[in-house]
Amino acid sequence: MERIAVVGAGTIGRAWAIVFARAGHPVALFDALPEAARGALDRIREGLVDLHRFGLIDEPPEAVARRVRPASTLADAVHDADYVQENTLETLDVKQDVFRRLDDLAPPGCILASSTSTIPASRFSAGLPGRARCIVAHPVNPPHLVPLVEVAPAPWTTSDVANRTLALQKRAGQSPVLLRKEIDGFVLNRLQAALLLESWRLVREGCISVEDLDACVKDGLGLRWSFMGPFETIELNAPGGIPDYCARFGAVFAELASKPVTPELWGKDNIGRAVESWGRSPSPQQILDKQRWRDERLAALVAHKKSQPQSK
Numbered sequence: 189m190e191r192i193a194v195v196g197a198g199t200i201g202r203a204w205a206i207v208f209a210r211a212g213h214p215v216a217l218f219d220a221l222p223e224a225a226r227g228a229l230d231r232i233r234e235g236l237v238d239l240h241r242f243g244l245i246d247e248p249p250e251a252v253a254r255r256v257r258p259a260s261t262l263a264d265a266v267h268d269a270d271y272v273q274e275n276t277l278e279t280l281d282v283k284q285d286v287f288r289r290l291d292d293l294a295p296p297g298c299i300l301a302s303s304t305s306t307i308p309a310s311r312f313s314a315g316l317p318g319r320a321r322c323i324v325a326h327p328v329n330p331p332h333l334v335p336l337v338e339v340a341p342a343p344w345t346t347s348d349v350a351n352r353t354l355a356l357q358k359r360a361g362q363s364p365v366l367l368r369k370e371i372d373g374f375v376l377n378r379l380q381a382a383l384l385l386e387s388w389r390l391v392r393e394g395c396i397s398v399e400d401l402d403a404c405v406k407d408g409l410g411l412r413w414s415f416m417g418p419f420e421t422i423e424l425n426a427p428g429g430i431p432d433y434c435a436r437f438g439a440v441f442a443e444l445a446s447k448p449v450t451p452e453l454w455g456k457d458n459i460g461r462a463v464e465s466w467g468r469s470p471s472p473q474q475i476l477d478k479q480r481w482r483d484e485r486l487a488a489l490v491a492h493k494k495s496q497p498q499s500k
Contacts, residue, residue, distance in 0.1 A: 189213045190356060193265040193294075195286065196275030197221075197228040197258075199329065200303050204273045206235050206332040209255040210245050211360040217258055218265035225258035232256055235332060235483070242487040244494075266294040271356060273325065275303045283312035291318040299349055299356075301325040305377055308370040309342035320346045323353055325364075326374050333486040335363040338374045388453040391462050398465040415493065 192208040194201050197219035205215050205228070219225040236249035245252060259265035266272055272294055276286050283304060290300050300322045302309065313322035324340040331337070337357050341350045350366065357364040367374060373381065383405075390396055396404075412421050419430065426433035452458060463469075470478065 190270035191268055192216070193218065193259070193269035193272045194275065195219075195262065195265065195272060195290070196303075197224045198275060200327060200331065201273075201275040202228045202231050202235070203330040203332040204275065204303070204327070205232055205256045206239070206252075207360050207362065208273075209252050210236070210239065210247075210332075213255065213360070215256045216265040216269065217256055218262055222258075222260070229253065229256065229258065235330075238484060238487050239332070242491040244487060244491055262289060263293050266290060266298065269294055269298050271299045271301065271353075273301050273303060278305060278307070280307055280311055283307055287312050287316060287322060291316045291322075294318075297321075299323065299353055301353060303327055306373050308372065309340060309345065310370060313342055313344075320344050321349050323349055324374070325353055325357065326376070327362075328376065330483060330486070331362070333483060333490055335361065335490075336376065337362045337364040338367055338376060339364050340367040340370060340374055342370065385449055385453055388458055388462070389447070391465065392453060392458045398462050399467075414489065415496075416499070420499075 189212045192213045192215045194204050194208070194215055194217045197205075197217055201217065201219070205217050208215050209232075217225050217228060219228070233249060233253045236245065236252050239245045240247075240249050272290055274283075274286055274290065276282050283302065287300060287302070294300060296318070298321065300313075300318070302312070302322075302324050303326060304312075304324055305326060307324075309322050309324045313319040316322065319342065322342060323345050324338065326338040326340065328334040328336045339350060339353050339357065354364045354366060365375070371378070387401055390401060391398055416424075422433040423429045426436055428435075
C-alpha cells in the first residue's frame with residue numbers, strides 16, 4: 189500500500205487520514221502545531237466509530253486508527269511518502285511556501301496534491317523543480333463521508349501523476365473526477381456558487397425566507413441530487429429526454445439566468461437581511477454539535493446508497 193502523508197490536521201486533514209487509513213494505507217499526519225496532530229487522533233477515532241456503527245468499515249475502529257501516526261516534523265511526515273495530501277490555509281503565499289518545502293523534502297516519485305478549494309495548481313507550483321508532480325485533489329467536506337474528489341492537474345502536471353492520483357482515490361473508496369483544464373474554483377464550487385448567488389438574490393428581493401429557501405433544497409432538489417446529477421434529472425423530466433426538456437424550458441431558463449450578478453448580493457445589507465431571516469446565532473460549540481449531527485446523517489445516507497442498486 190502507498191505511504192500517505194497528510195499535511196494539516198484540521199477538519200479536512202483528519203477526514204483524509206480516515207479515508208486513507210480505512211483503505212489500508214499507513215498515514216503520517218503532520219501539523220505545524222504539534223498538539224493539533226496529536227489531538228486529531230481522538231477525533232479520527234470518533235469518526236471511525238461512526239463509520240463502523242453504520243457498517244461503512246468492517247475492521248474495528250481502533251485497528252484502523254493505528255495506521256495513523258502523528259509526525260513530529262514535515263520532513264518526518266514526507267520522507268518516505270508516495271503521496272502527500274496538503275490541507276493548509278487557503279492563501280496563495282502559504283500554498284507556495286508549503287509546496288516549495290514539500291518539493292524539497294518528498295522523494296522524487298511522490299505525488300504532491302492539494303485540497304485547495306479555489307487555487308489552481310499552476311499558481312502554487314510554477315517555478316518548482318518538481319512542478320510536474322503537483323496536482324489538486326479537491327474534496328468535499330467531509331471527504332470520509334462525501335466521496336467526490338476533483339482531480340485538477342496544472343498544465344505541466346504529467347498524465348502519469350493525474351492517472352495515479354485518480355487510481356489511488358478510487359482504491360481509497362472515493363469518487364474522483366478529472367478536470368480537463370484549470371478553472372478558478374474548480375467545478376463543484378462553481379456549481380455551488382451559482383445556487384448560492386440565486387439564493388442571495390431571492391432573499392434580497394424578498395421572495396422567500398432563508399429557512400424556506402433551505403427547505404426547497406433539502407426537501408426538494410437535494411433529494412434528487414443525492415443520487416443523480418442535473419443532466420440526468422432533466423432527462424427524466426421530459427418524455428423525450430434532454431432535447432425535449434430543453435425545447436420545453438430552455439427559453440425560460442435562459443431568461444431566468446440573464447439577470448446580472450451584482451456585488452450587493454454579497455453585501456452587508458443582504459447578509460444582514462439573511463441573518464435576520466435565519467433567526468439563529470449558534471455558538472462555536474453548537475456549530476460543532478450540528479457538524480456531528482450532519483456527519484451522522486451523511487453516514488446513514490451513504491450506508492443507504494451503498495445498499496441500493498445502481499441505475500441502469
